[in-house]
Amino acid sequence: MSMHLKILLPFGLFADVEAVLRIVVMTTDGSLGLLPRRLDCAAALAPGIVEYQTEAGGVVYAALDEGVMIKTGSDVFISVRRAIAGADLDHLHALVAREFLAQSSEQQSARDALAKLESGFLSRFSELHHE
Structure with missing residues (x-):
């Protein structure tokens, strides 16, 4: 028994692999291993490395950005913003440490700045409303 793995990107298909024996992904709660008979599940993925082994015997690695993973039956779907094979x-x-995690911290900084702007706007709006 084996699994069918698809890694999806916003603009297309990154990988479509048949006959996968095992998969290891990095979730927001830690490492998660998948075998063909595992119950169906879903998980939020953290930026990291996915490892999978095919029936041909090869272990393949890919760097993934944050996203989601869904296992249903023998199908495993991983949807991420970016992926790099190697x-x-x-x-x-x-690459994960340099590109994916650095971008995540930049996005958090941008969200923090936007929250401060929104907070300031609401304060000023409230002051104007009470005048």
């Missing part, structure tokens, strides 16, 4: 695990780990 055989060198150290190189992929460095």
Whole structure:
């Protein structure tokens, strides 16, 4: 028994792999391993490395941005914003740390700045309303 893995990006299909024996993904709660007979599940993915092994015997690694994973029957769907494939695990780990996690912190900074602007706007609006 095996699984069918699809890694989806906003603009297309990154990977469509048949005969997958096992998958390991990084969720927001930690590492999660999937085998063909595992119950159906869904998980929020953190930026990290996905590892999967095919029946042909090869282990494949890919760097993934945050997203979601859904396992239903023998189908596993991973939907992420960005993905990078590679055989060198150290190189992929460095890419995740440099690109994906750095962008996440920049996005958090932008959200914080927007929240401050909105808060300031609401304060000023409230002051004008009471005058």
